Each structure stands twice: as structure tokens, then as C-alpha cells.
Amino acid sequence: MVVGRRAWQRLGRLGARGYSSIFILTERPLWRRWGTAFRKDAGLKNARALFVPSGEQSKSLAVVGRMAELLLAAHADRRSLLVAFGGGVVGDLGGFLASTYMRGIDLAQAPTTVVAQVDSAIGGKTGVNVGAMKNLVGTFYPPRLVVSDPIVLTSLRPRAFRSGLYEVVKHAFLAGGHLLQILEDQIESLTAKNAASLGPILVAAARVKVEVVKRDEKEARLRWVLNLGHTFGHALEEATDYRRFTHGEAVGWGLLAVLRLANRLGVLAKSEEARMAELVRRVGPLPTIADLSARRIVALLPQDKKSVGGRIHWVIPERVGKVRIMDNVPMKLAAEAFRDVQTGFAP
Numbered sequence: 001m002v003v004g005r006r007a008w009q010r011l012g013r014l015g016a017r018g019y020s021s022i023f024i025l026t027e028r029p030l031w032r033r034w035g036t037a038f039r040k041d042a043g044l045k046n047a048r049a050l051f052v053p054s055g056e057q058s059k060s061l062a063v064v065g066r067m068a069e070l071l072l073a074a075h076a077d078r079r080s081l082l083v084a085f086g087g088g089v090v091g092d093l094g095g096f097l098a099s100t101y102m103r104g105i106d107l108a109q110a111p112t113t114v115v116a117q118v119d120s121a122i123g124g125k126t127g128v129n130v131g132a133m134k135n136l137v138g139t140f141y142p143p144r145l146v147v148s149d150p151i152v153l154t155s156l157r158p159r160a161f162r163s164g165l166y167e168v169v170k171h172a173f174l175a176g177g178h179l180l181q182i183l184e185d186q187i188e189s190l191t192a193k194n195a196a197s198l199g200p201i202l203v204a205a206a207r208v209k210v211e212v213v214k215r216d217e218k219e220a221r222l223r224w225v226l227n228l229g230h231t232f233g234h235a236l237e238e239a240t241d242y243r244r245f246t247h248g249e250a251v252g253w254g255l256l257a258v259l260r261l262a263n264r265l266g267v268l269a270k271s272e273e274a275r276m277a278e279l280v281r282r283v284g285p286l287p288t289i290a291d292l293s294a295r296r297i298v299a300l301l302p303q304d305k306k307s308v309g310g311r312i313h314w315v316i317p318e319r320v321g322k323v324r325i326m327d328n329v330p331m332k333l334a335a336e337a338f339r340d341v342q343t344g345f346a347p
């Protein structure tokens with residue numbers, strides 16, 4: 001993985017592998033803004049761009065089929081390279097396409113959102129949605145290379161940029177130490193244009209994911225820790241039909257709720273909860289949750305589909321830098337924790 005200004009240039013080295021052709025999967029507005037710079041830095045003058053519409057709807061088997069047909073028509077073969085240039089949607093879709101087209105062609109990721117740079121482009125999980133089920137069909141398929149240049153983040157809308165910061169905060173809670181420290185020092189001043197402070201933070205946040213994935217490539221227990229804040233988060237997204245919150249914002253609320261839950265469980269000290277909750281709140285304002293029914297949210301908590309009885313594996317923070325997995329959390333406590341956050345409980 002290469003993170004930093006001009007990271008795209010490292011794609012040039014992949015060229016030495018002698019690909020028969022190179023394709024770039026991306027979105028039209030993104031490509032209009034950054035395509036020329038990307039082609040130039042990456043040295044991909046002859047690569048052909050393939051476009052998918054922006055948005056989660058593109059993560060579908062239908063789009064995979066369409067893209068595979070385009071690849072075939074353009075004579076892509078087993079020795080072709082696919083570069084996914086976009087956010088988590090293009091990355092997950094491109095990864096799935098590359099892993100299945102002619103039983104697998106090489107893949108490189110050039111992530112263009114905060115979420116993608118610190119999370120989704122790392123770890124080799126690919127997938128598309130089927131029906132209402134997110135990521136129902138997918139593969140593990142590590143890319144040859146991940147190149148993240150923070151310059152692309154300057155065109156993100158402020159809300160999208162801030163949404164990614166909740167995932168950065170999540171990684172800081174998992175890691176503790178320096179990453180948490182610099183976020184606590186600088187969270188308000190973090191903008192995409194402030195590259196000097198943002199650069200090291202992105203590197204550190206991406207490294208948290210790399211470390212977790214390295215030790216647990218195929219998602220046994222360790223990788224679960226990355227779901228911190230996501231149990232409540234997913235329920236919130238679902239309860240609002242994926243309309244009210246960005247994913248990161250739902251994770252922001254999810255973090256606040258699970259901190260509350262951890263305290264109610266007697267696992268997380270009050271002072272530690274207060275410290276962590278404050279950082280989440282400092283990222284910025286979140287869309288309201290006041291009108292949501294706690295009972296409904298608890299009913300929507302995602303259960304582990306791979307385990308008998310569909311238990312919920314909670315990632316419960318014990319302190320900064322340490323979480324534990326618990327599958328015996330009383331639903332009543334979960335509902336109470338959510339209600340606390342709804343009513344503005346301050347630890």
C-alpha cells in the first residue's frame with residue numbers, strides 16, 4: 001500500500017508485469033475532475049475507462065454483468081489489469097469484477113474517499129448487494145497494489161469528508177496511542193485541503209486496518225473488531241432506509257451508543273467513555289435520532305448470519321486501544337444505551 005502525494009505514480013511499476021491491456025473502473029464526474037491527473041501520474045495513457053453510475057445501486061450483479069460484457073468487447077483477457085478508481089462502491093464492485101472475470105484478473109485500487117482510503121480498499125474484501133442484502137455475494141481478493149493520494153479528497157463534499165472521519169476515529173479507538181492523540185489535538189482543523197495534518201492521519205488510520213487484516217486475512221474473530229460502532233450503525237441505516245445518514249454518520253451514532261453500552265455493562269470506565277464520546281462529538285453535527293424507536297433499532301441489530309442462532313457479536317470498548325467481543329449482551333441494556341444517547345446523556 002502506498003499513501004501520500006503522488007502515490008499514483010507507483011502504479012507505473014505495475015506496468016512492468018506486461019499486461020495485455022489495462023482498464024479503469026470509475027464514475028464519470030470523478031473521472032472528469034481527476035482523470036487527466038490520474039492518467040498522467042499513473043502513466044496509464046492507453047488505459048480505457050469504464051463508467052458506472054455513482055451510488056450504492058451500482059454494487060449489483062447486473063452491473064457486474066454489464067461491465068464484464070464491456071471488458072469482453074474490449075478484448076480484456078486473463079492478462080489484463082483492472083484499476084478501481086473511486087470510493088468504496090467502485091472498489092467493492094471493481095474487486096468483485098476483477099476476481100471473477102475469466103476467473104480472476106489482476107486488480108489495483110486507487111481509492112478516492114476517506115472511507116475507501118482508510119478502510120474499504122484495504123483487506124481484499126469485495127462484494128455486491130443482492131436484493132436488500134448488502135454484500136451478500138462477494139470474494140476475498142487482495143489487490144496487487146493500493147495507491148492513495150489525498151489530493152482527490154479535496155473534491156469531496158464536506159459532509160462526505162466528515163463522514164469518513166468517523167471511521168478514522170473508530171480506528172483511533174482501536175489503536176489508541178499516537179493516532180488518537182493527534183485526532184484529539186486537531187479534529188476540528190482537519191479538512192481535505194489541510195494536507196499537512198491530514199496526510200499522517202490517513203497513513204496511521206490505514207495502518208490500523210492493515211495490521212488487523214494482516215493477522216486475520218479471512219475474517220475470523222480478530223477482524224470483527226473493525227465492526228466497532230457498526231452494530232448500532234447498521235441498524236440505524238436500515239431503520240432509515242439508508243437515506244438519513246451517510247454510513248459514517250451512522251457509525252458516529254453507533255460509536256456513541258456502544259460507548260454507552262460498554263459503560264452500562266460495567267466494562268468501560270466513565271472517564272474513558274467521556275473522553276472517547278467527546279472526540280466523536282467533535283467531528284461535527286449528526287442527523288437526528290430523536291424520533292427513532294429504541295425497540296425498533298434493537299430489533300434491527302445485525303445478527304451473525306454465519307453462526308447458529310444468529311448471535312450478535314458486540315465489539316465492546318474496554319478502554320482506548322482495547323476492545324472485547326461479547327455475544328451475551330442483554331437486549332434490554334442495548335435499548336437503554338440507545339435511549340441514553342437519544343436523550344443526550346452526557347457521561
Ligand SMILES: NC(=O)c1ccc[n+]([C@@H]2O[C@H](COP(=O)([O-])OP(=O)(O)OC[C@H]3O[C@@H](n4cnc5c(N)ncnc54)[C@H](O)[C@@H]3O)[C@@H](O)[C@H]2O)c1
Pocket residue numbers: 027030054055056059086087088089090092112113114115116119120121122123124125126134135152153154155156157160247
Ligand atoms: N470492502 C470493505 O472492506 C468495505 C469496508 C467499508 C465499506 N465498504 C463499502 O464501501 C462503500 C462506501 O464507500 P464510500 O463511502 O467511499 O462511498 P461511495 O463510493 O459511494 O462514495 C461516496 C460518494 O462520493 C463520491 N466520490 C467519490 N470520490 C470522490 C471524490 N474524490 N470527490 C468527490 N466525490 C467523490 C461518490 O460518487 C459517491 O457519491 C459501501 O458500499 C460499503 O459497503 C467496504
Ligand SMILES: [Zn+2]
Pocket residue numbers: 167230247251
Ligand atoms: Zn464502516
